[in-house]
Amino acid sequence: xxxxxxxxxxxxxxxxxxxxxxxxxxxxxxxxxxxxxxxxxxxxxxxxxxxxxxxxxxxxxxxxxxxxxxxxxxxxxxxxxxxxxxxxxxxxxxxxxxxxxxxxxxxxxxxxxxxxxxxxxxxxxxxxxxxxxxxxxxxxxxxxxxxxxxxxxxxxxxxxxxxxxxxxxxxxxxxxxxxxxxxxxxxxxxxxxxxxxxxxxxxxxxxxxxxxxxxxxxxxxxxxxxxxxxxxxxxxxxxxxxxxxxxxxxxxxxxxxxxxxxxx
Numbered sequence: 001x002x003x004x005x006x007x008x009x010x011x012x013x014x015x016x017x018x019x020x021x022x023x024x025x026x027x028x029x030x031x032x033x034x035x036x037x038x039x040x041x042x043x044x045x046x047x048x049x050x051x052x053x054x055x056x057x058x059x060x061x062x063x064x065x066x067x068x069x070x071x072x073x074x075x076x077x078x079x080x081x082x083x084x085x086x087x088x089x090x091x092x093x094x095x096x097x098x099x100x101x102x103x104x105x106x107x108x109x110x111x112x113x114x115x116x117x118x119x120x121x122x123x124x125x126x127x128x129x130x131x132x133x134x135x136x137x138x139x140x141x142x143x144x145x146x147x148x149x150x151x152x153x154x155x156x157x158x159x160x161x162x163x164x165x166x167x168x169x170x171x172x173x174x175x176x177x178x179x180x181x182x183x184x185x186x187x188x189x190x191x192x193x194x195x196x197x198x199x200x201x202x203x204x205x206x207x208x209x210x211x212x213x214x215x216x217x218x219x220x221x222x223x224x225x226x227x228x229x230x231x232x233x234x235x236x237x238x239x240x241x242x243x244x245x246x247x248x249x250x251x252x253x254x255x256x257x258x259x260x261x262x263x264x
Contacts, residue, residue: 027109032075032125035101037061040128042099046145048152059091060099075102094144098137101127138167139180146187155191160184173209181207182219189226197226198235205242217247224252233259 037060047053067081079097086093093099102125109116132138142160149155164180185200201223209216220243227236237259240252 025110030104030106032102032104034069034071034073034075034078035103036071037064038099038101038127038131041095041131044129044132044141045094046148046152046154048148048154060093078102095137095141098131101125132163132167135167135169135172136176138163139176142167143180143183146183150187150190155187157184157187157191160187161196173207173211175211175215178204178207178209178211178216178219182222185223186226189230194230194232197230201226201239213246214249217243217250220246221250221252224255228255228259233263237263 037057039057042053042057047056063082063085067085069078069081073081078100082096085091086096104125106120107116126133132141142163146157146160149157149160161184164184167180168177181200181204185197185204188194188197188200204219204223220239224236224239224243227233227239237256240256240259243250243252244256
């Protein structure tokens with residue numbers, strides 16, 4: 001190779017000797033775009049009737065139509081549009097962003113004209129039950145479903161129990177964990193399954209939470225009250241006193257005195 005060809009690459013030409021082919025300068029970017037409603041995730045949420053679920057899905061589709069959100073809408077824009085809309089309309093929609101899917105594309109563009117040359121999926125975001133593998137999402141969905149089931153008087157918590165047990169991690173001793181365990185125990189109290197209620201409450205007692213003693217003591221008070229309502233006075237007394245040990249200002253002294261008088 002001569003020094004001329006080394007430093008001055010050959011210019012490609014077409015069959016037409018008068019036409020020079022211009023080499024395109026390419027650039028690449030990634031972009032997350034809207035990919036529709038995640039019906040599989042919605043299937044994991046509790047609705048007391050099929051009609052309520054249908055109404056919920058209809059409402060989502062209606063909002064997407066009003067906001068003109070399509071498969072070309074970027075994730076950031078989608079999130080902002082949806083958040084602003086439900087805030088202004090004062091609409092309550094649980095797990096808003098998790099209700100939709102997004103695909104991340106690798107896009108090739110001409111740097112000079114900024115024209116898109118090609119687009120292909122780089123990776124897909126989690127969908128449906130895959131989203132529940134995330135620690136906070138799994139616990140929050142389980143807690144949400146338990147509350148909805150209790151309100152509806154439907155006291156089967158098998159799916160929520162499995163989800164919480166699958167999601168719990170020794171790496172997290174936070175509010176989501178203690179709240180999920182308490183709600184599960186409370187659900188079993190409401191369904192009169194005292195054995196399971198005690199099992200999950202006892203996990204709370206064994207845990208070492210990365211929370212203030214004041215916060216943890218409030219759960220101890222709530223558990224003590226559950227035992228009191230279940231007429232299990234001795235254990236109620238233990239939880240309430242342990243709550244005071246954590247937080248001397250916990251407002252349970254009158255209830256402790258009442259229980260002690262009842263045990264005489």
